[in-house]
Amino acid sequence: MRVKVVCVGGGPAGLYLAILLKRQNPAHDITVHERDPEGSTYGWGVTYRRCFLDKLREHDAATARAIEDASVGYSDGVAHVGGLTIRHHGDEGFGIGRHRLLDLLADRARRLGVRLQFESELTEPPAGADLVVAADGVRSALRTRHAAAFDTRIVPGRNPYMWLGTTRIFDAFTFAFTETEHGWIWVYGYRYSADHSTCVVECSPETFAGLGLDRASQADGVALLEKLFADVLDGHPLIGRPGAGWQTFRTLTNRTWHHGNLVLLGDAAHTTHYSVGAGTTLALEDAMCLARAVHEHASLPGALAAYERRRQAELLPVQSAARYSAQWYENLPRYIHLPPHRMFALLGQRHSPLLPYIPPQLYYGLDRAVGRFQALRRLKRWLGPRVASTLHARSSAHRG
Incomplete structure (x- = not known):
């Protein structure tokens, strides 16, 4: 044809x-x-x-x-939470x-x-x-x-975010969480060439307004972000594009x-x-x-x-x-004060439809147990999509 x-x-x-x-x-x-x-x-x-x-x-x-x-290429993930750093080896990306x-x-x-x-x-x-x-x-x-x-x-979506670039070359897919007097703000960073990386910055609406980012010019906003993430940027600048400001997904x-x-x-x-x-x-x-x-x-x-x-x-x-990944970040206070290795483990589980309904510490323990037993792994794989499908159907019915 x-x-x-x-x-x-x-x-x-x-x-x-x-x-x-x-x-x-x-x-x-x-x-x-x-x-x-x-x-x-x-x-x-x-x-x-x-x-x-x-x-x-x-x-x-x-x-x-x-x-x-x-x-x-990269294969590691790194999370910076306050002054602590956790590294995890993962799939090749x-x-x-x-x-x-x-x-x-x-x-x-x-x-x-x-x-x-x-x-x-x-x-x-x-x-x-x-x-x-x-x-x-x-x-x-x-x-x-x-x-x-x-x-x-x-x-x-709920949270404001902005795409930026940087000359800081990350050796792993990087998450950095910084606490301010107005709440947490975080960045996802990954390299895409020999001399540049992407940085996506996100925070809650309350933190966004409290830091004055809703009123700042792009230049002033980027300068503030450089200060907040000075450690992870290691002296490198953040780079914005003209007209590309904050938005919600x-x-x-x-x-x-x-x-x-x-x-x-x-x-x-x-x-x-x-x-x-x-x-x-x-x-x-x-x-x-x-x-x-x-x-x-x-x-x-x-x-x-x-x-x-x-x-x-x-x-x-x-x-x-x-x-569920978006909701994990929108509910960051639920997870951010866990011990860093546990927080990072649940960051990796943020796609799970079960996680929002189970206390984080309990979920972490159950997930560790599931990892040890084949039968439990099969149950988790079987149960997760069914919970997601049920919740999605309820949400669609409510919208209708």
Whole structure:
């Protein structure tokens, strides 16, 4: 089936989908429209796991090789709590600059014959296209125009956060928690290149207002954050981007992901809290699934229905984990005064649907016991998703 595809949004999801479709059938007519100039992007670095790199290899070895070569790796996690430091050895992870990732994907797409049109904004599905892909992010203009058809829901988070960069090179995925007279404030830090790292700063609304960050200019706010995290930054500056200030995370869902020949991809379809570090991975997995569906089905309606079914099912456990991860940070006082090694252990368990309902010290002891006995590990794996599903169903019924 030869199709004419118009992809609105030149982020990782849109570019990777164009690559996969063009590889499947060079006769496909594919154009990617990006509203911003070439080379401009938001954000600093993105992270992914070794298992995701294996998926990339399965779909396009050349793209996987280019991304791996441009990435930096880490395997440890470090938590700084007050004056104490805890280190834990974990799974292998990788970081890559978002700008570098987009350059690699754009170059690969061009080499395959995809047309890339920058400074080209589409707010309506263009005539003549067989398939229109809305890959234009959480504020998708195409999705917004048809929000009723998609049944879009946006739930705002509680805590303010801000993305920053730094020249401090972290040798592990780093968490740093600092106590102030107005409450706790914390940073997630990870390197994404040989000379830069990402820092995401977060705090409660009360701490945000108490520190005056709600009233400070970006320069003054960044200067205050440099003082608060002076130890972990080790003399290095925090770097902001013009116009990129504090915000609260918005969890976006859509009941359906396609309407006519218009289909949603990546953040236009769904968002997951940044604390699970899966946004870019999930967006590229959307592209894999949609490309596979187009290849396997004789008609586009059948392909879009299969894509929606498969991805919504695959995302359920990830979305559940992201919700509980966000809630862990929103309820930080419940955990922060535990002994540091226990706090760090429960930080690693923040995705658990059981943790909010069990006293932290008891949960820690039970989790240690589960680790010793195979039968208990099986029970935990069986029970966790069922609790999450029940709680999600109750929440959905309450909303309805």
